[in-house]
Amino acid sequence: MKRRRKIKRNLNSIVIFLLLTALAAVIVAMRINVKPEKKYTIAVITKSTKSDFFAAIKAGANAAATEYNVKMTFSGPGTEEDFETQNRLIAEAVEDGADAIVISAVDYNASAKAVKRADEAGVKVIVIDSDVNSNAVACRIGTNDYDAGIMAGEAALNVNEEELYIGIVNYNVNSANGQAREAGFRERVSSDSRVKSVETINVLSTTEDAREKTKMFLRRDAKINVVATFNEWTSLGVGWAIRDLNMKEKHVVAFDNNVVSIGMLESGEIDALIVQNPYAMGYLGLEKAYYLLRDGKKPKDMDTETTVITRENMFSPECQKILFSFQ
Amino acid sequence: MKEKKNRMSKWSVSGIIVFVVTSLTMTVMVIGVIVFAVVYQKSVTQNAMIASEQAAVQVSNIVENYLMDMRKNMEQLREYYKLEKKERNEVINTLVAIQNEVVSVTAYNLESREMLFGWTGEQKMKKKTLKNLSVEEWEECGKNEIYISSPHVESILKNDYPWVVSVCSVMTDSQGQKEMVVMDMSFSQIAGYVDDVGIGAHGYCFIMDREGNIVYHPQQQLIFAGLKSEYVEMLSQSSDGTFQWKGGIYTLQTKESSGWRIVAVSFINEMITERVKSVVLIICFLLLALQTITMAVSIICSRMIGRPVEKLEKAMKEFEKRAEDFVYHPVHGSREIEALSVSLGHMIQRIQELMEQVRREEVTLRKTELRALQAQINPHFLYNTLDSIGWMCEEGRNQDAVEMVNALARLFRISISKGHELIPIEKEVEHAKSYLQIQKFRYKDQFTYDFQVDEECLKYYCNKITIQPFIENAIYHGLDRMVDEGHIQICIRQENDRIAFTVEDNGVGMTEEEQKGLLKRESGDKTGIGIKNVNDRIKIYFGEEYGVKIESELDEGTKITITMPKLEGENL
Numbered sequence: 001m002k003r004r005r006k007i008k009r010n011l012n013s014i015v016i017f018l019l020l021t022a023l024a025a026v027i028v029a030m031r032i033n034v035k036p037e038k039k040y041t042i043a044v045i046t047k048s049t050k051s052d053f054f055a056a057i058k059a060g061a062n063a064a065a066t067e068y069n070v071k072m073t074f075s076g077p078g079t080e081e082d083f084e085t086q087n088r089l090i091a092e093a094v095e096d097g098a099d100a101i102v103i104s105a106v107d108y109n110a111s112a113k114a115v116k117r118a119d120e121a122g123v124k125v126i127v128i129d130s131d132v133n134s135n136a137v138a139c140r141i142g143t144n145d146y147d148a149g150i151m152a153g154e155a156a157l158n159v160n161e162e163e164l165y166i167g168i169v170n171y172n173v174n175s176a177n178g179q180a181r182e183a184g185f186r187e188r189v190s191s192d193s194r195v196k197s198v199e200t201i202n203v204l205s206t207t208e209d210a211r212e213k214t215k216m217f218l219r220r221d222a223k224i225n226v227v228a229t230f231n232e233w234t235s236l237g238v239g240w241a242i243r244d245l246n247m248k249e250k251h252v253v254a255f256d257n258n259v260v261s262i263g264m265l266e267s268g269e270i271d272a273l274i275v276q277n278p279y280a281m282g283y284l285g286l287e288k289a290y291y292l293l294r295d296g297k298k299p300k301d302m303d304t305e306t307t308v309i310t311r312e313n314m315f316s317p318e319c320q321k322i323l324f325s326f327q
Numbered sequence: 328m329k330e331k332k333n334r335m336s337k338w339s340v341s342g343i344i345v346f347v348v349t350s351l352t353m354t355v356m357v358i359g360v361i362v363f364a365v366v367y368q369k370s371v372t373q374n375a376m377i378a379s380e381q382a383a384v385q386v387s388n389i390v391e392n393y394l395m396d397m398r399k400n401m402e403q404l405r406e407y408y409k410l411e412k413k414e415r416n417e418v419i420n421t422l423v424a425i426q427n428e429v430v431s432v433t434a435y436n437l438e439s440r441e442m443l444f445g446w447t448g449e450q451k452m453k454k455k456t457l458k459n460l461s462v463e464e465w466e467e468c469g470k471n472e473i474y475i476s477s478p479h480v481e482s483i484l485k486n487d488y489p490w491v492v493s494v495c496s497v498m499t500d501s502q503g504q505k506e507m508v509v510m511d512m513s514f515s516q517i518a519g520y521v522d523d524v525g526i527g528a529h530g531y532c533f534i535m536d537r538e539g540n541i542v543y544h545p546q547q548q549l550i551f552a553g554l555k556s557e558y559v560e561m562l563s564q565s566s567d568g569t570f571q572w573k574g575g576i577y578t579l580q581t582k583e584s585s586g587w588r589i590v591a592v593s594f595i596n597e598m599i600t601e602r603v604k605s606v607v608l609i610i611c612f613l614l615l616a617l618q619t620i621t622m623a624v625s626i627i628c629s630r631m632i633g634r635p636v637e638k639l640e641k642a643m644k645e646f647e648k649r650a651e652d653f654v655y656h657p658v659h660g661s662r663e664i665e666a667l668s669v670s671l672g673h674m675i676q677r678i679q680e681l682m683e684q685v686r687r688e689e690v691t692l693r694k695t696e697l698r699a700l701q702a703q704i705n706p707h708f709l710y711n712t713l714d715s716i717g718w719m720c721e722e723g724r725n726q727d728a729v730e731m732v733n734a735l736a737r738l739f740r741i742s743i744s745k746g747h748e749l750i751p752i753e754k755e756v757e758h759a760k761s762y763l764q765i766q767k768f769r770y771k772d773q774f775t776y777d778f779q780v781d782e783e784c785l786k787y788y789c790n791k792i793t794i795q796p797f798i799e800n801a802i803y804h805g806l807d808r809m810v811d812e813g814h815i816q817i818c819i820r821q822e823n824d825r826i827a828f829t830v831e832d833n834g835v836g837m838t839e840e841e842q843k844g845l846l847k848r849e850s851g852d853k854t855g856i857g858i859k860n861v862n863d864r865i866k867i868y869f870g871e872e873y874g875v876k877i878e879s880e881l882d883e884g885t886k887i888t889i890t891m892p893k894l895e896g897e898n899l
Contacts, residue, residue, distance in 0.1 A: 011626060011630065014626065015623045015626055015627060018619040018620070018622050018623040018626075019619070019620065019623050021615070021616075021619045022615075022616040022617075022619040022620045022623070023616070025612045025613070025615040025616035025619065026612070026613065026616045028612045029608075029609045029610075029612035029613045029616070056548075060548070060549075062522075063522060063545050063546055066522065066523060066525045066531070066545075067525065067529055067530070067531055067545075068529060069525065069529070259486055259487065259488060260486055262488060263485070263486045266453075266457045267455075277548060277552050279548035279549070280548055280549050280552050280554055283546060283548075283549055284549075284554065304552065304554075305552040305553065305554075311457065314457075315457070315458045315460055315480070315482060317477075317479070318551060320460075320479060320480045321547050321548065321551050322548065322551060322552075323480075323488075324480045324488045324490065326490055326514075326515050326518045326519070326522075
């Protein structure tokens with residue numbers, strides 16, 4: 001009799017348990033149901049919006065946005081030194097409800113706070129091109145600047161001169177990538193016995209400032225026969241300076257594929273271009289942000305490829321595709 | 328067959344119902360989910376293929392229009408080329424300036440391949456070109472009426488490097504001179520169009536040539552950088568159509584006029600599998616819910632049927648065990664169960680009635696039987712006694728003979744007692760004394776006897792002729808064979824709510840077997856009523872807890888104890 005009652009109680013509890021299971025299953029099913037494919041908003045904030053380099057980043061990001069069905073916004077300050085505006089843009093993107101921010105930081109340190117705040121607001125941050133001093137960054141994609149510097153050094157040494165006097169025209173001391181590139185460059189050229197001196201001047205990251213200061217620099221030190229510079233605007237400035245001074249004999253190693261720089265490569269003011277892959281940065285930045293949002297898994301850092309373009313190979317089919325964008 | 332039956336018998340009705348319902352719904356659900364998943368997957372794949380095909384058709388239409396424009400422009404150019412030089416230059420320059428797609432028109436000497444003219448609209452031509460990419464594929468140009476090159480960069484403009492395709496044809500000018508004319512048409516528009524084609528969540532289109540070289544790909548920078556790859560080898564070997572390959576849906580369409588093949592790529596993984604997975608997951612959870620509810624409901628239902636059946640079963644089992652005093656409580660449940668319960672109730676009642684009736688009839692029968700026995704007078708006893716009386720008279724012992732006759736008369740009077748079964752103990756004692764008196768005469772003082780009677784007991788009732796058979800037994804079996812004088816002690820006393828009669832002798836005693844035999848043997852030839860009879864009567868009248876107990880030891884004597892309840896009157 002007792003046993004029977006026990007069985008009866010057991011049956012009751014089994015029935016209750018089954019009904020609870022059913023309820024739980026329905027709730028779980030509803031949960032799955034109410035989770036449609038979300039359309040993410042990803043803000044791409046670059047150092048500036050003007051250069052061809054950042055236009056290519058935008059193009060790459062756009063391609064990824066189309067492919068992954070993501071809403072992409074693109075913005076950046078007017079000049080490449082204006083970290084305040086960039087910080088404001090980051091804050092605005094957070095306010096506007098961006099799910100992730102893909103950023104190329106103006107200043108290695110000054111941008112850190114804004115990035116941290118974005119992270120605290122639950123916005124994922126992915127860095128492309130230029131790094132920021134923050135551990136809130138989920139993933140870094142860009143040129144390996146040190147290696148790119150070594151490549152530039154290689155290209156600078158590829159010249160028929162007995163003695164090499166190298167002048168470096170670098171930009172913002174606070175920009176992480178400029179400093180890394182210079183370090184790589186110096187590392188590579190210091191191993192060559194032909195190199196007699198390596199001197200650096202720092203200019204603003206604008207064509208005009210670079211042009212004027214390079215002219216002064218070259219006039220002051222006539223011995224310099226190799227010039228190296230590490231971004232799009234300083235490259236243009238150096239190119240113009242060479243054209244102004246009519247010093248095509250100087251061996252110039254420059255960065256990025258601005259149309260004018262390419263023209264200068266063709267006409268001889270510039271002798272080698274270290275071309276990054278901004279399209280890939282933009283594309284991968286957005287792609288990684290998308291996967292990070294969708295799967296919640298932290299992606300691995302990635303280096304994008306750099307290529308040395310010279311007058312000899314610039315019109316080969318492969319280099320055409322790297323050098324000339326479709327826009 | 329038998330084994331099967333046995334196995335079935337171990338299952339309860341509820342168990343079978345729950346099992347059958349659950350396994351049935353489970354099977355149906357699993358089949359349903361599988362069928363759904365397959366059908367859904369198929370239809371979604373079909374849709375994805377259609378989407379892929381549509382995208383390919385759209386792109387191919389755009390490419391077709393683009394090629395048509397190209398031909399139209401080329402035909403127009405052929406007409407213009409026949410004009411006078413001055414007019415021709417103006418007209419062609421205007422054409423280049425107005426038509427956005429036309430980037431430049433250049434003319435070359437067929438032999439020296441030297442550039443003769445260049446029309447670039449408002450754009451400036453470089454003074455010195457490093458390399459003219461428009462005539463890279465010169466060898467191919469002469470072969471067809473119109474030749475379309477692969478895309479390349481326009482390398483003759485100043486600070487502008489648009490992507491173009493070169494269309495070349497040999498044309499005749501106003502003087503009948505044959506020259507190679509190359510028209511470069513912008514490629515960025517079509518590129519932009521291809522860029523914007525998205526298929527599903529993660530798909531795109533690209534253009535390749537027959538050899539499998541990529542003409543344009545939205546992510547060609549990635550492909551060149553080695554970050555992405557296409558199965559160009561497989562694609563170049565495939566013919567037109569839509570097919571699946573390594574998790575992707577590919578649609579191929581070839582433009583015969585240009586040799587370009589449009590490839591639409593979309594991904595099953597992204598588009599279909601994810602959705603099917605989540606839908607199937609939802610369904611699985613809902614089915615799990617349904618399954619558990621079904622199980623719960625079937626448990627409840629089966630209990631509604633099974634529990635009353637179990638109750639009935641239990642009731643029957645209990646009834647089986649002790650039928651007489653079983654009290655049946657009706658079982659409630661469905662209509663069939665209640666009908667069954669009522670029938671069982673009736674049956675139990677009927678059986679109990681019948682049992683009671685049988686018992687009563689048996690008792691009556693026994694009583695009648697016993698009464699008949701009591702009424703009989705043992706002829707030996709009567710004969711012996713009368714013989715003794717006869718001898719007494721002959722010897723002139725009249726007083727003894729009178730006592731003897733009186734004793735005999737008392738004996739019979741009490742034996743009959745007007746047919747009553749129960750008589751007061753006083754009478755019973757008198758009956759025993761009369762019997763002993765007669766026997767004493769007969770056995771010539773071979774034994775002595777003594778009565779020890781609690782006066783209070785005398786008013787209670789007992790079965791008649793209860794003590795006498797034991798005295799008889801003591802005389803015949805205990806004392807008769809003795810050399811010494813025997814003694815019979817008779818006690819009647821109260822023990823709580825019962826009366827105990829003891830008849831004790833100091834005779835030869837009995838073996839165990841004799842003791843047992845005494846209570847089983849039917850009445851002997853010597854006395855009218857046997858010991859067994861006494862025992863039976865007591866048990867029939869008062870129940871199993873009363874009756875006769877024999878204690879005996881060889882050469883020591885026998886003690887018989889008879890217990891019965893205190894009866895205040897004749898009626899039970």
